[in-house]
Amino acid sequence: MRLSPRWISLLISLSISVITVVFLQFVPGADRTMMFITGSTSFLIAYLLVYYVIDVLVFQEVNKIYHSLRELKDAEISKKSIIKSVNPLKKLKNEISHYVSKKEEEIDTLKKMETFRREFLADVSHDLKTPIFAAQGFIHTLLDGAIEDPEVSHKFLKKAAKSLDGLEVLVKDILILTQVESGDIRMHFEPIDLKEVVEEVFEQLESKAKKRDIRLYIKTKDPLLVNADRLRIxxxxxxxxxxxxxxxxxxxxxxxxxxxxxxxxxDNGIGISEEHLPRVFERFYRVDKSRSRAVGGTGLGLAIVKHILNAHDASIDVISKLGEGTTFTFTLSKPENSL
Known part of the structure; x- marks a missing residue:
């Protein structure tokens, strides 16, 4: 039964009337006419008074609050659930508390995004500025007369070219990350052999590994097919x-x-401290900024990795200990016709 103001008023008034009539039965000289008149009068007065209090002071105010909340486009508060509630004020309070908690979470998210945006702009500005200023310095030195010396000019041109190459890599990584995040790059899923892909990657990085005296190993059994975008994986x-x-x-x-x-x-390298692990997949986040820039890299590699795997409905986990190394783990799906 819906507990509307009328029903509540009727029940309370009826209770008061019954109690009054029962009480009059113990009063000497009270006849049935008196009890009927007293009971009817108490019922009517109680009904009007209770109805006014509940409807005007409670339900109407609840409706006003509800309509005010409805002006907020994202407020998901049901009028029926409030009015039909045994305690509409408590129900409304709970709904408002839930809405406020939701807004607080959104505000916290926006604050984190704002902090991230500031850090991103600072990092990208620094990373763009460094190669631009370096190339600019070399070129201006050549224009100021160093170009007349073949040996010096060749050396400075190589340094300027290296700075601009680094700038090109950075811009490409930013472009790829932006396209992956926005969904502009569509994944071409097909059955691919993971072992074959790893071997191709090893071939590409073989010279880099030799310079660092790092050995590359692959551990697997038979060729394994997965459903993925070969280029992106x-x-x-x-x-x-x-x-x-x-x-x-x-x-x-x-x-x-x-x-x-x-x-x-x-790998069994330098490892990553626990405090940095939650942020290693953020754009431009570097565990050791000075060392990272010294060895090269844009700081976008792991962010790109994360978003590519997200596009494959896969996540990536990282485990690391300082001085012991780091392990990245992800899982891809099998082709649809695979058993």
Missing amino acids: SQVLTNLVSNGITYGKPGGKVTVTIKGTEVKVA
């Missing part, structure tokens, strides 16, 4: 293996282990 593995080489210890190793559809990329 190759990019994921290239970034992960390249990081293992860059931050590995001389004489160390990088191992890619494929077990089922699970892929692990592990």
